[in-house]
Amino acid sequence: MTENKPPLDPNLKALESEAIHIFREVAGEFERPVMLYSVGKDSSVLLHLARKAFYPGPIPFPLLHVDTGWKFAEMIAFRDRMVAEFDLDLVAHTNPRGSLENVTPFTHGSSVYTNIMKTEALRQALDAGHYDAAFGGARRDEEASRAKERIYSFRTPDHRWDPRNQRPELWSIYNGMIRKGESVRAFPLSNWTEVDIWRYIQAENIPIVPLYFAAERPVVERDGMLILAEDKRLELLQGEVRRMETIRFRTLGCFPLTGAIRSSATTLDEIIEELETATVSERQGRAIDRDEAGSMEKKKREGYF
Amino acid sequence: MSANVETAVRSQVQTDAAIRNARPLRLITCGSVDDGKSTLIGRLLWDTKAVKEDQAAALKGQKSIQQNELGLPDFALLLDGLQAEREQGITIDVAYRYFSTDKRSFIVADTPGHEQYTRNMATGASTADLAVLLVDARAGLLEQTRRHATIASLMGIRQFVLAVNKIDLVDYDRSIFEHIAAEFRQLALSLGVTNVTPIPVSALLGENVVHSGHQSMPWYSGPPLIEALELATQRTAQAVGFRLPVQRVSRPNESFRGYQGTVAGGSVKPGDSVVILPSGTVANVRQIVTFDLVRNAAVAGDAITLVLDRPVDVARGDMIASVDAAPVSGLAFDAKLVALSEDAIAPGKRYWLKSSSRRQRVRVEPQSVLDLKSGQWSQTHNLPLNAIGKVHLAFDETAIFDPYEANRETGAFVLIDPDTNNTVAGGMITAKSGRIDGIGSGGKDRVLISLPADTADELLASEAFATLRDHIEIRRVSGQEARAVLDTLD
Numbered sequence A: 001m002t003e004n005k006p007p008l009d010p011n012l013k014a015l016e017s018e019a020i021h022i023f024r025e026v027a028g029e030f031e032r033p034v035m036l037y038s039v040g041k042d043s044s045v046l047l048h049l050a051r052k053a054f055y056p057g058p059i060p061f062p063l064l065h066v067d068t069g070w071k072f073a074e075m076i077a078f079r080d081r082m083v084a085e086f087d088l089d090l091v092a093h094t095n096p097r098g099s100l101e102n103v104t105p106f107t108h109g110s111s112v113y114t115n116i117m118k119t120e121a122l123r124q125a126l127d128a129g130h131y132d133a134a135f136g137g138a139r140r141d142e143e144a145s146r147a148k149e150r151i152y153s154f155r156t157p158d159h160r161w162d163p164r165n166q167r168p169e170l171w172s173i174y175n176g177m178i179r180k181g182e183s184v185r186a187f188p189l190s191n192w193t194e195v196d197i198w199r200y201i202q203a204e205n206i207p208i209v210p211l212y213f214a215a216e217r218p219v220v221e222r223d224g225m226l227i228l229a230e231d232k233r234l235e236l237l238q239g240e241v242r243r244m245e246t247i248r249f250r251t252l253g254c255f256p257l258t259g260a261i262r263s264s265a266t267t268l269d270e271i272i273e274e275l276e277t278a279t280v281s282e283r284q285g286r287a288i289d290r291d292e293a294g295s296m297e298k299k300k301r302e303g304y305f
Numbered sequence B: 001m002s003a004n005v006e007t008a009v010r011s012q013v014q015t016d017a018a019i020r021n022a023r024p025l026r027l028i029t030c031g032s033v034d035d036g037k038s039t040l041i042g043r044l045l046w047d048t049k050a051v052k053e054d055q056a057a058a059l060k061g062q063k064s065i066q067q068n069e070l071g072l073p074d075f076a077l078l079l080d081g082l083q084a085e086r087e088q089g090i091t092i093d094v095a096y097r098y099f100s101t102d103k104r105s106f107i108v109a110d111t112p113g114h115e116q117y118t119r120n121m122a123t124g125a126s127t128a129d130l131a132v133l134l135v136d137a138r139a140g141l142l143e144q145t146r147r148h149a150t151i152a153s154l155m156g157i158r159q160f161v162l163a164v165n166k167i168d169l170v171d172y173d174r175s176i177f178e179h180i181a182a183e184f185r186q187l188a189l190s191l192g193v194t195n196v197t198p199i200p201v202s203a204l205l206g207e208n209v210v211h212s213g214h215q216s217m218p219w220y221s222g223p224p225l226i227e228a229l230e231l232a233t234q235r236t237a238q239a240v241g242f243r244l245p246v247q248r249v250s251r252p253n254e255s256f257r258g259y260q261g262t263v264a265g266g267s268v269k270p271g272d273s274v275v276i277l278p279s280g281t282v283a284n285v286r287q288i289v290t291f292d293l294v295r296n297a298a299v300a301g302d303a304i305t306l307v308l309d310r311p312v313d314v315a316r317g318d319m320i321a322s323v324d325a326a327p328v329s330g331l332a333f334d335a336k337l338v339a340l341s342e343d344a345i346a347p348g349k350r351y352w353l354k355s356s357s358r359r360q361r362v363r364v365e366p367q368s369v370l371d372l373k374s375g376q377w378s379q380t381h382n383l384p385l386n387a388i389g390k391v392h393l394a395f396d397e398t399a400i401f402d403p404y405e406a407n408r409e410t411g412a413f414v415l416i417d418p419d420t421n422n423t424v425a426g427g428m429i430t431a432k433s434g435r436i437d438g439i440g441s442g443g444k445d446r447v448l449i450s451l452p453a454d455t456a457d458e459l460l461a462s463e464a465f466a467t468l469r470d471h472i473e474i475r476r477v478s479g480q481e482a483r484a485v486l487d488t489l490d
């Protein structure tokens, strides 16, 4: 319990209440929910909201981390710290094809790699757990194909998303009726924007991975992106130089595919200020969205979050 | 010209870390094809900097993208999220857009204007506090405008903004604007909506959207669209009786038992007497628990955990409500429906009805259908896709509602087809049905029993009596009054 905290502003309060409502509704209606936990800032907020929703009880479902094996080392350390601190039930899954077939972001390209190590891995983990509902931290403001996403997003038994066949969603009444094998992805943060996320992290004092804050870090420039050069598996290509720069990350994923931004924002206040004057979107640093037009929609149809 | 506009927009200083001191305003935009709805929304997003440069650049980078005369990206493309739509060049579903100013955040339900998409509009309108209706200044009000206004009012929207767009194309003519505005006020009035703000707008040039259009329209003294939105009010369900639809029972250990849900009306504080429906059991509130602190009150919209002062039987789907302003329980209700599915709503078919956290079986009998063109209701027995109808609902087990007019949370429901699990209708309760067909609701055999007050309370609170609660009329009278009543009966 947090003490002596100023009350949330009405905007954040409304978003928080809506998210808690969704958490409770899914927990009340489904037999085997699970929460996707990607360790990023949105997941941190999601985790905090889940703790609030079920307080004074524990979170009544496990967390699932799809670990590609290529996450930032600091993310894994942070994840394990959260699990210990909040006594979480965490399931981590890595697609065995990764090591069997040596699937890496360098050898297979971001598209194939993402498909195998994220989308396929997620399907494997969801099947193995027989989960009928999975919470995700996606927001509608993130990307064009998400703008029409429902709060309860219906998935076929093979986890496919059919944008033309989603159920109408009126008021805050959610239809959780599914047949065996079908499932629902539930998005409590649908109506949050990136700034809301940061304001909430600040207001609620939510722990996040330190990579979000600016610091001097080793980087290389590749395909117009600044890539963190800490992991031994990153081999420098011809002409690339490793140098120190003051950078931070707006989103976190697999280190070879996530671009840093040059920034001196070392506090939440500075991050929020930077964001409010930003002229590019947060997904700009992600290789996955740039592959082709409509790439997110395509990945989602295949079962990606 | 294009560079100027862009720099002007970009250089506008934005105050940082402003505290939004209101809940997000939810609005819906409606217009006919080519009225400029995409341009208007694009303009709102662009001028409030909700669209970032890489998103615009991605569009500019694509072939076959037309940029408009101002060098701004093609807004329609920016908004059309899905590939399927891009291929067909139409907007097929409700999309949600987000933007904010220093004062407030906004959530726009962007719905397509085609007449067959009543379903999408109803979806977008169900959560909206306000509707922006768009007309082309050259064309004035259309049949579509009437349809959109009718659906918006039916879904409970009580604030309209009329954006008279493309005002630049009629030379900023004041009399044209005023004529359309007057005509629209009449239309709104016929639907019972009095809160109407007409605004002359050029979405393309950005006049009276976010920035003032005073330069071109010195005769207009009202606010630009964004200010009208900042000042709009939200419907709160705080004035009505306390409602807590129970989503979950929390029992982390033997000593704690809390009922979790979001307050759907009124307010509550420790010590309040509440009734649990449908059982009819009465209890008092002992504690309001949240993660942050034990609170001394909760109001509509708050997600809380309620602890009662005695062990009672409460399950998901039950409603905890104020004892002295309880919702209506019954086996038959009248409602209005919007049919959302290709399969018509068929008479006598049994559906699942979900309202708040409660799901139960219902039989639906369509009575009449609304002709959106004339505003007339005519008799019918089934409701095809996009039809708006009046229906009669018959339940096997007690249902609990407020009229939608009084409470949008507890008066709304969806119908789910048990064969497909699809959501096939959205509905709004109008009243408890006057028809006599539930068990025991017959009007004739009424019995008057008079009891001492505390005995009466005890009896009413008992579980055995609970199912009958609905059929009992309670009048608290003094002994003297009671005697007078009894005397008149003999």
Ligand SMILES: Nc1nc2c(ncn2[C@@H]2O[C@H](COP(=O)(O)OP(=O)(O)O)[C@@H](O)[C@H]2O)c(=O)[nH]1
Pocket: B031, B032, B033, B034, B035, B036, B037, B038, B039, B040, B068, B076, B165, B166, B167, B168, B169, B201, B202, B203, B204, B205
């Ligand atoms: N002159 C002028 N043209 C406009 C205005 N708003 C939209 N348009 C044009 O009207 C056409 C239709 O606009 P669009 O936003 O695509 O309409 P929608 O079908 O309602 O989304 C486009 O060519 C726009 O550039 C305006 O205020 N003034």
